Amino acid sequence: MLSVSKLSAQRADRLLFSGLSFALHAGQCLHLRGANGAGKTTLLKILAGLSTAQDGEISWQGRPLAKWGDDYYGMLHYLGHKDGLKDLLSPLANLRIAADLSGQALSEAAALKTLAQAGLIRQSDLAVRVLSQGQKKRAALARLLAISRPLWLLDEPFVALDQAAQKQLGEWISRHNHDGGIVILTSHQALPDAIQNVIELNLSAGCSV
Numbered sequence: 194m195l196s197v198s199k200l201s202a203q204r205a206d207r208l209l210f211s212g213l214s215f216a217l218h219a220g221q222c223l224h225l226r227g228a229n230g231a232g233k234t235t236l237l238k239i240l241a242g243l244s245t246a247q248d249g250e251i252s253w254q255g256r257p258l259a260k261w262g263d264d265y266y267g268m269l270h271y272l273g274h275k276d277g278l279k280d281l282l283s284p285l286a287n288l289r290i291a292a293d294l295s296g297q298a299l300s301e302a303a304a305l306k307t308l309a310q311a312g313l314i315r316q317s318d319l320a321v322r323v324l325s326q327g328q329k330k331r332a333a334l335a336r337l338l339a340i341s342r343p344l345w346l347l348d349e350p351f352v353a354l355d356q357a358a359q360k361q362l363g364e365w366i367s368r369h370n371h372d373g374g375i376v377i378l379t380s381h382q383a384l385p386d387a388i389q390n391v392i393e394l395n396l397s398a399g400c401s402v
């Protein structure tokens with residue numbers, strides 16, 4: 194379970210949100226909504242342990258993040274606006290290195306199978322720098338399948354994806370929820386139908402779900 198209690202964030206001289214509280218249980222998906230600049234990315238980064246809140250507490254599995262230390266990073270995938278890929282390496286090499294770094298070694302055959310699921314089999318050996326935006330996004334998203342982690346924090350994951358890839362990502366998220374994983378995502382567009390029982394949190398409007 195991920196629980197957030199009375200969280201507040203200020204950036205520059207602007208209070209983005211305060212008193213933000215919610216709890217997410219295994220299998221739930223939270224859709225963060227709100228106008229440009231409302232603080233969605235800021236909140237995701239705070240939840241990922243990459244940025245600090247002014248006030249409040251976040252706990253994972255009943256334990257405050259401060260007590261988790263670096264072990265917390267092994268619980269989550271954070272996919273931000275930057276895809277986190279090495280431009281000179283191939284999607285295959287990127288995926289295998291990411292898996293190695295996470296301590297979940299991935300054979301070449303398993304990595305290729307994942308890239309096939311991501312629709313990238315023909316591009317698996319090309320340098321990432323020559324891929325299209327959508328293909329780069331697919332290469333980044335392939336990590337979700339290849340490296341098992343319970344918490345997915347996804348910032349605008351559908352941007353740059355074509356209809357088929359959006360539908361497929363919706364199915365991955367649905368399956369992750371079905372397997373007990375938690376997903377928090379931002380999206381300015383409606384979510385694919387496959388994602389069920391979505392909780393919405395509008396940062397422009399309120400602070401609790």
Ligand SMILES: Nc1ncnc2c1ncn2[C@@H]1O[C@H](COP(=O)(O)OP(=O)(O)OP(=O)(O)O)[C@@H](O)[C@H]1O
Binds near residue numbers: 232234
């Ligand atoms: N390090 C920072 N220094 C100053 N201001 C910041 C910083 N980080 C974020 N902000 C400001 O905080 C506000 C919230 O930014 P954030 O990226 O969280 O918004 P968002 O809801 O994700 O927006 P969008 O829908 O446009 O992606 C913005 O006004 C942004 O300029």
